[in-house]
Amino acid sequence: MDGSKEKIILNVGGIRHEMYCSTLRTFPGTKLCSLTEPHASTLYDYNPITKEFFFDRSAQLFGYVLSYYRTKHLHCPADTCRSVLEEELAFWEISDAQLAPCCWLKLTNKDSQLEEFNVWDENEHTDDERLVVQVERRDFSWRARWQPKIWSTFEKPFSSLSAKCLAIISLLFIIGIVIIFCEETKAQYEYFAANLTIFGRSDVIHSIHEPYYHQAPYLLHLELFCVLWFTFEFSMRFFFCPDKKKFLRNPLNVADFLSLFPVYIELFTTEQIQKMPSLALWLGFVRIVYLLKLLKIIKLIETPLILRVLSYTFKSIIQEICFLLMILAFETLFFGSLFFYGELLGVHPSYRGDLHFTDIIICFWWALITLTTVGYGDIIPLTTFGQVMAAFAAIFGMLTIIIPIPIFLVKFKGYYATAITKQKLKMSKKQ
Amino acid sequence: MDGSKEKIILNVGGIRHEMYCSTLRTFPGTKLCSLTEPHASTLYDYNPITKEFFFDRSAQLFGYVLSYYRTKHLHCPADTCRSVLEEELAFWEISDAQLAPCCWLKLTNKDSQLEEFNVWDENEHTDDERLVVQVERRDFSWRARWQPKIWSTFEKPFSSLSAKCLAIISLLFIIGIVIIFCEETKAQYEYFAANLTIFGRSDVIHSIHEPYYHQAPYLLHLELFCVLWFTFEFSMRFFFCPDKKKFLRNPLNVADFLSLFPVYIELFTTEQIQKMPSLALWLGFVRIVYLLKLLKIIKLIETPLILRVLSYTFKSIIQEICFLLMILAFETLFFGSLFFYGELLGVHPSYRGDLHFTDIIICFWWALITLTTVGYGDIIPLTTFGQVMAAFAAIFGMLTIIIPIPIFLVKFKGYYATAITKQKLKMSKKQ
């Protein structure tokens, strides 16, 4: 039996593996190769009776490590955890860059999603921890004792009975202000309609009186009452908030803050508004922030896990969505321009109607409405050339709608699996 | 050879595992650690000749348990059944909370879907079982003997020949009542159109006669005939139903019950209806419940498995859909308000047309029709500012349509796999 046929026996965790020395010498410089050197028996745990080298390692992956020496390709079993593989390869002094490309697909996705998701999860709990830290730091002050209670009363509607009551009161005020907001639009519309008639159609209807902006005072008083409540609520939440900076970075809180002022401005400028009613319109416009308060209702419901994952998914693909909106904008410009020239060049000289667009901006508007398949029909192509352009726009719009679906789906599936897992993990740890 | 290098041999189900004692001492308090204690050989099945501890356990997962002692990370193979892992870990006295996060992903989803789906499956068979129980309890009464037959004749169209005949008769009556319903709308429309002309356009057409509501009597008699059949059918089904409460909780049955009355009311108030025709309109409106009977046709077809899974999926994500409808409602309010102020603020003073909306409610209507990409075109933005708002609404609508797809898909795939499996399981057990 010649030297190349010399065998070596490895006992890895109790399982005997047998191979030719020449096999192990395939990759010099690795731990397994050094076993073939003469002094190996002194360096490693060698049993001279059974002629085995013993390694206290898992036998599962060692088979694949050995295959690497035999076939020069490093593979791994299906769904291997990355960390396990790395630890095992590090022990045997093999670089994980040697892994065959087909096996990289078996390793990776879940890990990265897990990492991303963990970051999100940690964010959620910062507030509570910060509070606990604060409580520990200055334990005996009045504020420290009450802050957590008051804060959770205002921010966590399910934490206690008083929090629930507060949430219901808050909810009623929000619904109230939305109704008031809708009612107020009536006065503004009436003023506006009168105004438009006078200036624009003075020959049609002769109105003797100057139009003036008249808003029912009881509406303003009701609105003031609601805003006073919101002022109280906002200041409480701000005062007892454990992290002021984070509180102000939240766009919903900024909207809350801004929504406190319009009613005061209107109250102190009633005289001026009578003279300058467009200010009333602008103040009305600003009041749309009241509607943002409706988003707080979401807090009042315990959102199902699947929807929290959904919102997280949306945040994670915000960059991609912006990019797609840029492409939509480009398509809008492109098809709008095509439509503009298509209609101008294609229209027959004997055509006796109006062109229903007056500039290229309207064409851009048409393009967007067609691309999103809304299709109002206020602007439509009149010429065959324009119709061909419109047909392309409609087909591209159909394809554009489909683009974000796979991105969304792929990300969502990953995060959902992770979220379900995390939830089970928590429940399992609580037991 | 020092103590830390002392080896221990475990024979797990015939496979020898070999490791250093120090490895097993990593996690004190577990069964494997106790093997390193001096008196272990008396507690466990120790063979002094081969120096092996014998455990009559599966060798498959033991490799992973041992890796836990070696690397301090507990992993598991791909697609491990949760129950198998739990039983194995319990035997070796290790908590399953130690499992590495990357491996939780390998365990979980299928289990939970299976559990949810089982609940559904059990619901389906309650009725049959209840019937069987009833039959066993009072075996000799007349009702007990006939109830199952009559009940299945009325409820299960494929159970017997008489059931099939009954189903076809019932189907003809349903189609008949729907046709009658459509015919009746004509009289109502004519009355209404005449009425509208008189009050609203008295200057255009001079009608001498008082408009009066005239419905062909034969239609009413045909309807009465159908309703008599439905009354008979409903009372039979109610009388022989094994579970009255469940029967009444079914919304379709409630609709059936309510649909029995309008025709009688109309019959007994023909005089009054001549004078107060709006009652006829309301009675007509209530008769829309007749259409719900069409849903019974679904019962007459053996629904494919995939559609039963679909309907189950819908039920399971009803909460999420409600939530998304809330978000759609919020978007409607928000974009509607933006559109309202956008048009008012943006319209040029020299504009000489009508505003085509009269209050903010119409703007909300516009917003919803744009968000769902229906886009009737009855209300369209006239100003550039309004068009920008509309563009945002159209884009948001496009994104909103996409949101429920992944939720729906992820759930559906899980349930479908389970349903296919269940079906095979049943077929396999029948053999």
Add this chain to the structure above:
Amino acid sequence: MDGSKEKIILNVGGIRHEMYCSTLRTFPGTKLCSLTEPHASTLYDYNPITKEFFFDRSAQLFGYVLSYYRTKHLHCPADTCRSVLEEELAFWEISDAQLAPCCWLKLTNKDSQLEEFNVWDENEHTDDERLVVQVERRDFSWRARWQPKIWSTFEKPFSSLSAKCLAIISLLFIIGIVIIFCEETKAQYEYFAANLTIFGRSDVIHSIHEPYYHQAPYLLHLELFCVLWFTFEFSMRFFFCPDKKKFLRNPLNVADFLSLFPVYIELFTTEQIQKMPSLALWLGFVRIVYLLKLLKIIKLIETPLILRVLSYTFKSIIQEICFLLMILAFETLFFGSLFFYGELLGVHPSYRGDLHFTDIIICFWWALITLTTVGYGDIIPLTTFGQVMAAFAAIFGMLTIIIPIPIFLVKFKGYYATAITKQKLKMSKKQ
């Protein structure tokens, strides 16, 4: 050592498994249980020296079989092939109905898809095989020798050069007839428009001449020329078709056959058509079957694999699609009725416009156009009540669009994976 601790050793394919006799006695009547009986050593291959029973079976699944005796739950590894498991369980005399539900999910889907797909694949090749059979049966007749060649020349455009030429000629004729079809519509439209003006608007335009249907004769002659070619082609294909019944069952061939007659009818009834021009319209309507010939172009292109899978997927879910169309029909009826009464009940008495619908059929039309999110805007709700109905219809429509996506996707993925596999299998066998 008591009897319950008595051990038994199984050598399955060279791997030693060791267990207590009591473990094997868990399931009486199975092969493994019978090993514990006294006379087992004579029945099975028992080695008295090593005290092992030898079984020449795979060791892979035996671990799971043994686990079944230990834990009373039968599991299997991930992605096990069903046939392998069944064979192994049959050898050990265990029913496969014992498999734990969580493991059924690991076994099944791929098998069934493979079966379905195989059926499809076999259908494709029937024609060729039938031809070969025919050729073998009556080998020496003139027809038998030429039939395969002529048939493949007409049916398989890529089989030879002459087939390619024929396909191109056929294609030109198809394009020609479509252009002729479009040209012919002009004469029909002109006749119709004139006709409409005379009867309906006699007060507006006084036309002296009787309108008569005048079609350019050269169009009819060109059409006749094309149809003569199609007659030739159809008769050749029918005559040399190996399976006449299958040929006539194909709807495209029936359409081909029907499309041969309209031109002859018109040719022999030119006199009558002058007097009864509505016949011309009906003949024109029937000529739409010419357009179906365009579908043959698909045959001229080598369709990518993914699209053949797509068409197969469509065929396999045709039942589900019909079902969903029924639900759409129900929604149409339901929302149409709601809209009808919503508008009638909600309209203000002072409303001075026309109702833009005249009966409930128009409301059904409106409902369908809203549900599919087309939204023409010809009929729109005028009352708030009707708008609420329309809003529900729009939202339901949005949800209805989403329903078929997961069904389609789940089926498609399965078939696509199978198709890819089949393709590789074929290529691998050819090598």
Add this chain to the structure above:
Amino acid sequence: MDGSKEKIILNVGGIRHEMYCSTLRTFPGTKLCSLTEPHASTLYDYNPITKEFFFDRSAQLFGYVLSYYRTKHLHCPADTCRSVLEEELAFWEISDAQLAPCCWLKLTNKDSQLEEFNVWDENEHTDDERLVVQVERRDFSWRARWQPKIWSTFEKPFSSLSAKCLAIISLLFIIGIVIIFCEETKAQYEYFAANLTIFGRSDVIHSIHEPYYHQAPYLLHLELFCVLWFTFEFSMRFFFCPDKKKFLRNPLNVADFLSLFPVYIELFTTEQIQKMPSLALWLGFVRIVYLLKLLKIIKLIETPLILRVLSYTFKSIIQEICFLLMILAFETLFFGSLFFYGELLGVHPSYRGDLHFTDIIICFWWALITLTTVGYGDIIPLTTFGQVMAAFAAIFGMLTIIIPIPIFLVKFKGYYATAITKQKLKMSKKQ
């Protein structure tokens, strides 16, 4: 013990497998079968003491190979890498065509995606490599030294500070030319509107002056300034481009080249344009290529990985999309024709309105707008027959939108997984 029960022991990589000789004789001509021949002990590595044949191969797949001899079906474990299986089967002299169909599904998809994706990846880097080659070839010329720097300054905005500045300047010029393009449309629209009025509506407005095309000269000068910059940029990029042919094959570069001329033509033909203004319209139309420059902005942003995968996916299914567009075209022709005859045949003789379509082309336009669910509402069916056609078109449109989703999704998921893997692989190799 008879001959058929004669056992043979194989030591594959240290693991002992034991089987009957008869088992190995199942497939004559394979390596394992030859072991049963008398002279096998001299051909292979046979140990006479332990009576084992030794093979230095992986034991993982050998179990499956042995099962092939026992059950006559060749299976493989889940997610096996194709190359591993092929190598192993080749060693044991078994054809991989013997693999059971159910296991082909476990092998294939990932491999093919990897191959496709690699091709793409290699394309990306050709330019750099070509440059490096060029640099090596003529090392000392002036051009060779500067080319890579200048080229990367113009083509890779993130390569250096000067590249960033150049990119910003270029971006400003692009935005500038788009604004100029929009401004220029105004003059063209005004000319056109005046022109239309004169010829078409001479009776309405009497315009004394000949209309002439008047474009503000400063716009033309600004445009010229921008185009001069683009000329400079294009010539630099062309001159220093390492691969001229590839540069000219890029459609964006061709568009760049074409966009350089319109302004010069207009500049040198100002006289003629005054007389022949339709030329101005055509020159304006050609200028739409300016908008294509906006696509370069995408280069300025580091596109997220997911979007590069998206664009690659689109390229890979371009054939399928073309095919689906053909089907859409067929549907358009078919439903358009049905609509045409549906309206002509269905319209009531007493109908006193205009038909809103004048030829069949308009019907095709209607069909496309309905199929894409845009639904402008400019052409709507007036007859019940036409409405039924429209309903079918709307439903088919809804289904047509769904078709490309699964194709897109299946391809995207594969490529995305591969791309993520490649990225990790690169990062791992850099370390």
